[in-house]
Amino acid sequence: MPDGQKRVLATEAALAFIEEIRLDHPDILFHQSGGCCDGSSPMCYPADDYIVGDHDVRLGEIGGVPVYISGSQFEVWKHTQLIIDVVPGRGGMFSLDNGRERRFLTRSRLFSGGEACAVPARN
Template sequence: MTPRVVVTAAAAGLLGELRDKHGPLMFHQSGGCCDGSSPMCYPDGDFIVGDHDVLLGVLDTEEDGVPVWISGPQFQAWKHTQLVIDVVPGRGGGFSLEAPEGKRFLSRGRAFSADENAELNASPVITGADYERGERPPDRAPVVSAAADACPVPAGRAEAVKR
C-alpha cells in the first residue's frame, strides 16, 4: 500500500538522537497558529490524540516506530497528499523536541496519483479512537534517502530549475 507519510534519512537520524534523550516519540502535524504547519515532535503520549485525529502512519525508525497524527479536518484537506517529514537547519517549533538542536522538522508534500488515491480511498483510516482500541497499520512508513526521492521535480520543471 502507498504510505501516507514517509521520513527522510536525515530526519530519521535526528529522531534517533531525540529518542535517546526523550524515549519513544510521536508526531502531530500542526494545523497552523504559532508554529505554522510544522510536524511537531513530542515524547509519545505527551500530546493528547483526539478520537477523530487520523494516523497517517508509523515511521519505521525505531523498535516501536514513531506514529504520525493529523487532525481529522486537516486530514480531509491533505488526504490527497503524501506527507514527507524532512529536517533542515534552523530553529524548530517552540513545543517540538528538536527546537534546541539547531534543526527543525519540515513537512513537504507530494500529490498522490489517481491510482494511489483510489488505493488509499479503498482502505479505512485509523482514528485516535481506533488506535485506542488497539488498531495498528499493517506496515511501517518507510525511510527515504532524501526528500527528492519522495518529491521529485517534474521532468519539465527539472530543466527550468537547472537554468
C-alpha cells in the first residue's frame, strides 16, 4: 500500500450498491476487467463462481469485498488508485450489477510522486 493510501476505494454510492447486491449474493468479489467485451468495468461475481488466477493481484477490499486485477493489467496500472463508483446503466453481461439499472464504474487517480507504491502480493 502506498504510504497509507489504499490501492482501491469505493464511493458511498458504490458501498450502498454492494450491500444491496449482498442481500441476494452474500459472498462476492470484484475483478477489474481489462477491456474486451465489458470495457474496463469492475466486474462483480459470486465468490464461488469465479476462480482467482495465480497471476491475479489483490488490490484490497471495498465494503469487506476483495478486489482483484490481472497481473499484466496491474503492471500497467500499478501507479494508479482505483475508485469504484456507481452510474446509471447496465452492468457487464456476467456481473451481478447487470439488470439493476445501475452499474459499477472505475474512476482513477495517479499516485503522486510522494506516494511510494508498494507492490501487493499476488493472489
